[in-house]
Amino acid sequence: xxxxxxxxxGRRPWGYxxxxxxxxxxxxxxxxxxxxxxxxxxxxxxxxxxWEVVEGIAEVTIDxxxxxxxPSDSAIEIPIGAIHRLKNIGETILTVKETLLxxxxxxxxxxxxxxxxxxxxxx
Numbered sequence: 612x613x614x615x616x617x618x619x620x621g622r623r624p625w626g627y628x629x630x631x632x633x634x635x636x637x638x639x640x641x642x643x644x645x646x647x648x649x650x651x652x653x654x655x656x657x658x659x660x661x662w663e664v665v666e667g668i669a670e671v672t673i674d675x676x677x678x679x680x681x682p683s684d685s686a687i688e689i690p691i692g693a694i695h696r697l698k699n700i701g702e703t704i705l706t707v708k709e710t711l712l713x714x715x716x717x718x719x720x721x722x723x724x725x726x727x728x729x730x731x732x733x734x
Contacts, residue, residue: 613638614717621718624728625650625699628709638716641665642697644705649698651726658713658720660689662697667705670698694724 615638619630625648632639644650644667652672662671663686671678671687673695678687689695691713699705713720723732 638711640709642707644699651723652696654694655720657715658711659691661710663708665706668701670700672696
């Protein structure tokens with residue numbers, strides 16, 4: 612079940628996301644992260660994710676491993692339950708194509724562990 616609609620935009624303190632496609636068991640989004648900004652350190656109980664950098668330089672944390680990704684790199688997969696974060700370490704915007712995969716796909720499936728913008732965390 613996907614609780615997203617094509618064209619939907621979610622504005623966040625770090626930038627925004629836009630829904631490009633919704634289908635049975637998947638959602639495709641574009642994520643735009645401002646320079647120096649970072650998504651919360653988070654996990655999901657019902658979905659895995661795949662990120663592909665289109666523009667910029669990303670620092671991706673998955674559990675205890677940190678990866679640097681650019682547009683020339685392959686997509687990276689984040690398994691269900693993995694603690695992860697996306698950060699823009701460049702001086703220009705970071706654009707990432709994100710694919711959500713799972714049986715329940717909505718913004719309520721986020722457990723935050725750290726957040727730079729004062730949003731609720733659940734240790």
